[in-house]
Amino acid sequence: MMGIQRDRVRFNVGGRTFETTSTTLANAGRNSFFGALFDDNWNLQPMNSSSELFLDRNPDCFAVLLDLLRTGDLYVPPNVPEKLLCREAQFYGVLDHVRAAKWGQFDGNRLRLSRSITGPAPGDGTAIRAGPDGGCCVAHGSMVHVYDWMMEEHPPINLDYQRVNDAGWIDPESIVISACERLGTGDGGMGLFSSSTGELRYKFQVSHQNQIKSYTAGALTFNSDYKIFSSCKGRSNEYGVGVWDPIAEKQVDFFYESPGWSLGDADKLQWLNGYNCLLVATLFPRKDNCYISLLDFRQKNMVWSWSDIGTPITFDEKRVRDAIAMEGSSSICVVNEYEDLGFMDLRSAAGSVRWSSRSRLMNGKLSDEPCYPKLALHDGQLFSSMSDCISVFSGPDCVLTSRLRRSYGGSICDFSIGGDRLFALHSEENVFDIWETPPTSVL
Structure with a gap:
């Protein structure tokens, strides 16, 4: 220097x-x-x-x-x-x-299984979220188990029998958790917790017409300014997507749903920095029909939308289980229960989905357990879980380049990438895998 x-x-x-x-x-x-x-x-x-x-x-x-x-x-x-x-x-x-x-810089095609950890709670976990420092948290019922990057478990976060819907990391010391209304204390469905102690630091409230409302918080996402977005389902007319500033500790915006769109039941939220918009997806099987839209909070309108309503009856084979926006290619990728990938162009009015079956399992055999594929993006690579493995797609054409799989643990119910690691949560005994990229060998 x-x-x-x-x-x-x-x-x-x-x-x-x-x-x-x-x-x-x-x-x-x-x-x-x-x-x-x-x-x-x-x-x-x-x-x-x-x-x-x-x-x-x-x-x-x-x-x-x-x-x-x-x-x-x-x-x-x-x-x-x-x-x-x-x-x-x-x-x-x-x-x-x-x-x-x-370990080396994250590369989906070079990932190797580092270790597997059986969680302390019996039965199925519901979600896993990678932390920015290489740790993770696992949601299970009303509990969230938190691990640092050494995989040492911190005191768990207990929501007093309120079911966890989603979780996300603001920074290595702070976790946001969404849950059913009241969050166990009567005044909110979302809270900010210490990752090291499990202490509740702040309850996020929804206000409408100067009144505090009870609500259920669902899917979470964050933008580059650390604003928190959550789908909200209330008792009266506050259904939609709320926005909070965790630094100022207050609600700063709310997008109310239009007739026919279930924003409060959204399964997936994703902030798009390039478009300055929010992707909101309500997916099968929560709803019989799937809805995907982009919301512009500056103009308070929906700038792009798609639904499977009106598609041929054969669409049963194409029901969308997850969706993710790919800003680099100006498209939205969706996946169905057969691991078909579909792509929609964000530069044109929402229309048909261009489906591809090149990602299907080699033997064509699906798990007997309920399987809900998930999608993730990281450093230009697309990841899709299916049954007991995760497929990695590379390049602008999303070519299948590798698969991540181990021999036990059951179907993958969720996975997450962060802190240069991939975490995969299996349905069996709440076990999760840690995948890392080996460091480059020094000759």
């Missing part, structure tokens, strides 16, 4: 002396503990060359982390517990460097 002085820096960590350079410390980044030693121009703050900075921390871990900053490689000696190393990395603000060294 330009402007960095090549000064040597001496640390005394737990009684052991370490000497390094400002260049090595700068590799930790501005937001790290070491970044605070630099000024705005990345020059080391004035220090006496003969002095040393004392840190009452673990010296063995410091040696590992300093070597990581020097070389980019992570070597953990047998005498250093990995959990202790991660705790120290978090203190110094270099946990992302440790994660990056443990």
Whole structure:
């Protein structure tokens, strides 16, 4: 980096002396503990060359982390517990460097099964959501079990018998959970919780005509400004999609549904940054007919919509189970229960779906268990779950390039991508898999 002085820096960590350079410390980044030693121009703050900075921390871990900053490689000696190393990395603000060294940049075609975890709750889980730091949360009935990136479980979030509908991460420390009305306390169907303690920090309310309304919150999504969007189903006339600002802790907007459109029952929400619109999808089997629309909150109108109403009766074979907008190709991808992929062009008025069957299972055999395919996008790749595997599609033509599958666990009921990991939740015993990209080998 330009402007960095090549000064040597001496640390005394737990009684052991370490000497390094400002260049090595700068590799930790501005937001790290070491970044605070630099000024705005990345020059080391004035220090006496003969002095040393004392840190009452673990010296063995410091040696590992300093070597990581020097070389980019992570070597953990047998005498250093990995959990202790991660705790120290978090203190110094270099946990992302440790994660990056443990596995490579996410690539669906190179993913390998890292481990599988059986959840503490019996029976089926309902949803899994990847956290931004490589952890995840698993919704099960009225409980949400939270794991950090080391897969250490934090205190669970308990909604007091209120069924969880959806969950999402605002940041590594904050989880938003939507549930049936009252959220167990009588005044709202959505709350902000601490991921580390499970504590309820804030209840999101819906107000209409200056009155607080009871409501059930459904599907969740977030935009780049961290605004929260949720489908809402109330008792009177507040059905639709609500918007909240978690920083200001208040409702900032509400889109009321038009006749014939079940926005309050939406199964899927997705914010489209390029279009500055919200995708809302109500899918089979919640409704006999599927509805997909784009909402423009600035103009308060629906700018694009599609429904399977009026399609031929043979459409039973094409009922939509999930939908996702692909901004790069200006299209919406949908999937049915037979793992057919369909595509609709956002640049024209909503019309027919262009279906493709190239994604079907090789043996053509479907699971006996109810199967609800899911879709996800990450770094230009499309992912689709079906039965006990996840298909990966690459390129502008969405060509099937690989499949992720293991030998047990039952059908995949949900999966999620985040923090450079893919998490797949199976229907059997609430077990979920963790898929990672191996780091590039060093010759």
